[in-house]
């Protein structure tokens with residue numbers, strides 16, 4: 466495969482690490498990155514070390530405490546933080562538009578933006594298509610509802626020449642792909658259980674989008690109420706749980722992604738997990754269990770486990786960039802449209 470010039474939308478907890486991981490991935494060259502206040506572009510390749518050093522402990526993050534942004538309805542937080550502090554970057558009020566303006570030089574875009582508005586990422590895809598972008602878009606979103614919104618735009622994406630991979634982080638993403646692979650032994654799936662453990666000693670401060678969106682899965686919250694929480698409210702919720710928050714029956718997109726790959730029905734899939742914001746050590750082992758019936762009548766369970774010592778950032782960004790490369794291969798054979806991670810695995 467030829468070289469891949471890629472861009473990252475969002476240089477927060479996930480986007481920064483994606484840049485770092487990309488250095489170890491052959492063929493990937495980051496040429497543009499943005500956050501809510503700034504954009505860095507270099508067609509010869511960004512200096513990742515400099516960009517990471519400039520944004521270390523200095524992410525232009527989201528919070529519920531500040532003003533409403535003009536165009537996309539997302540709440541803003543922070544001053545001139547983030548990418549603008551890099552010598553490669555300039556300040557802008559239209560970071561996403563500015564990346565779209567570079568589309569002819571870009572083969573693939575990793576969207577590492579918060580997903581606190583269901584239509585935020587689908588609308589970004591639409592804006593790329595409107596501009597005539599031909600290439601790959603990959604997101605790491607978690608919520609089921611967004612996929613339907615992308616499907617509604619599939620024709621427009623196909624006409625533009627866009628291959629979109631939706632939900633390509635860890636879960637959904639790596640674990641959805643693992644479930645798809647583990648399902649191949651069976652002719653009928655009875656149940657798929659995804660149970661994750663994440664330890665983030667760096668806490669809310671360094672993982673704002675991730676923590677806020679996870680809180681939206683707690684019984685007393687939804688995506689709207691979580692979006693409106695102040696930083697102090699979030700710290701209070703974390704304190705009330707002694708830093709360890711357990712989630713059951715989450716509205717994660719693994720279920721719809723497995724259904725659209727023809728593996729099982731959404732109701733056969735359950736997702737839950739434990740997030741520890743005081744320790745890097747995982748509070749529980751991340752496990753995927755696929756129970757099904759074989760062609761010769763047995764019922765069995767295939768189990769897939771992640772190593773307890775591998776970080777969340779490694780498990781999100783490695784697969785995200787791996788799926789990005791898989792999508793570029795498809796895009797270069799004129800295979801356009803919307804895909805989930807399970808559809809890029811062997812067919813059930």
Ligand SMILES: NC(=O)c1ccc[n+]([C@@H]2O[C@H](COP(=O)([O-])OP(=O)(O)OC[C@H]3O[C@@H](n4cnc5c(N)ncnc54)[C@H](O)[C@@H]3O)[C@@H](O)[C@H]2O)c1
Pocket residue numbers: 474475476477478479480499500501502524525526527537539547560561577578579580605606607632633634635636637638671672673674675676678781
């Ligand atoms: N699928 C998975 O396994 C998985 C795991 C972890 C996180 N995530 C998802 O990754 C996403 C990012 O999480 P995070 O912890 O990195 O969040 P974060 O808050 O640390 O970073 C978000 C970044 O997006 C930028 N941004 C926000 N709004 C913007 C706008 N309108 N224009 C330009 N830039 C904008 C911010 O400036 C920041 O750089 C979240 O949706 C989270 O749920 C997925």
